Amino acid sequence: MKAAVKEMQITVVDRELMLRQRLSERLERVAGILCAVHGQPVVAVTIHARENGWFDSRWTTCCQGLEQQAVAIVKERC
Numbered sequence: 001m002k003a004a005v006k007e008m009q010i011t012v013v014d015r016e017l018m019l020r021q022r023l024s025e026r027l028e029r030v031a032g033i034l035c036a037v038h039g040q041p042v043v044a045v046t047i048h049a050r051e052n053g054w055f056d057s058r059w060t061t062c063c064q065g066l067e068q069q070a071v072a073i074v075k076e077r078c
């Protein structure tokens with residue numbers, strides 16, 4: 001049986017290109033978690049840089065619970 005594990009899709013919208021680098025460790029951790037209810041990984045995340053290290057994140061997940069776990073790891077500021 002072929003493993004159907006897909007890598008989490010990460011999109012970072014940041015003019016200065018610093019955010020992806022700064023968040024790489026956190027994003028790696030998020031890519032490794034699975035939903036406790038559905039056993040699914042996070043499908044995708046889009047991060048939009050704001051100012052002074054703040055950012056918005058939009059998540060594609062199986063449910064709200066997994067999204068909250070992901071947000072708790074990545075947070076809203078780097």
Ligand SMILES: [Zn+2]
Pocket residue numbers: 035036037038039040062063064065066
């Ligand atoms: Zn779930």
